[in-house]
Amino acid sequence: MQPGPPKFQRRKEDRPGEIALAALAVFSEKGFAAAKLDEIARRAGVSKGALYLYYETKEDIFHAVVKTAVAPDVAVLRARLEGFPGSFEELLAIFLPALAGILSVSPVAGIGKMVISEGRNFPELARYWHDELVAPMIGLVSGLIARAQERGEVRLGDPRLFAVQLVSPFLMALLWRETFVPVGAEPLGLSTLAAQHLAVMKGGLLTPANGSGS
Amino acid sequence: MQPGPPKFQRRKEDRPGEIALAALAVFSEKGFAAAKLDEIARRAGVSKGALYLYYETKEDIFHAVVKTAVAPDVAVLRARLEGFPGSFEELLAIFLPALAGILSVSPVAGIGKMVISEGRNFPELARYWHDELVAPMIGLVSGLIARAQERGEVRLGDPRLFAVQLVSPFLMALLWRETFVPVGAEPLGLSTLAAQHLAVMKGGLLTPANGSGS
DNA sequence: TGCTAATAACTGACCGGTCAGTTATTAAGA
């Protein structure tokens, strides 16, 4: 009887991370409900039963995915914004291209789309995402806008809605890419969009003293 | 044996419309995959089997929903845009609030979110929606922008991306309402958003000769 | 160093519930 290659190895340390990585891919591609645990297990190189050695439920796996794959990107963006020293116009010139860059690369895109897709049927997912990521980011950006308004750099208006105006084109570009490009639509150029959006926001959001002078 | 009220009535003419109406509600609430035919049938006041007297498959029912519930709204908007006589600035002042109004009321919102949600797993849905509604509308708006650019009313840049900038805040507001408001987030005021977005777009999208003068 | 007992990481067949779609049957309506 040849021993042959072993059927599996015991790698307790690595499994959770590998499972979360595989789950990120499958969740991004299929969405939460349509993601099959069998496929996550297959891609992670383990059996389905092994998933339950490290995680309680499917939702538990999702939370792990968010923590390991999304939170770091957000933390970086957050740190960059919080400590920014320059004017609001300079902040915009940094922030918009940075956002475009992150969305091009980071798994935030796929997971974010998933939350939108499945939020209705899995409220825990929506609540977690909102409380942990969306609300703090919107609050941060709104605060920056409010302070710029006090300094007279930004026109009057609801800072929260200005924040929506700032980020929404990128959200739409992301959804466009995930939804319509696969069925033949022309992609939206993220970097061009960032540049163009920056120009328009400078002209429309900043007060004349600041906005026209660049 | 009392005859009692009849167990059902034969209403061949009305059934398809009633089923489509019930399906619209269920699809909007649950999304395509999670919408159960049993529930659609129950709300339409028929048995599940009756659905199959009038429609071939679940996807077939969805196509009926789009045709009967969404297309009319889009046609109205389209007609209003195509025949608009005034300047681009005047067009904006009509178009943005009109868009906000339609999204507040029409089932386009729910169905649109559904297409985004399920597009990945049901490409037919995404293709149909894109080809029938999204692409024509984007093309129409882009065309209007391009003509305004030729007249010198709008700044230079990719008209398609300008169109994205114009409509994306409303898309985001809609997704916000459907995704995060149910789990406790503060709603975004659609009409305030329209007014604020109009002001910013006037300042940033129109050329100085046109934009500053209102 | 080699042999064996003990441990626990891992497997994969299975179960219960769900749901799109089917069909045998009934009864409304002309």
Added chain:
DNA sequence: TCTTAATAACTGACCGGTCAGTTATTAGCA
């Protein structure tokens, strides 16, 4: 009476979660 709209019971595929059994790995002992 006859046609057919409509019902209600049914089928079969699918999938999250379980668990009895298997095997890689380590510890104990000579």
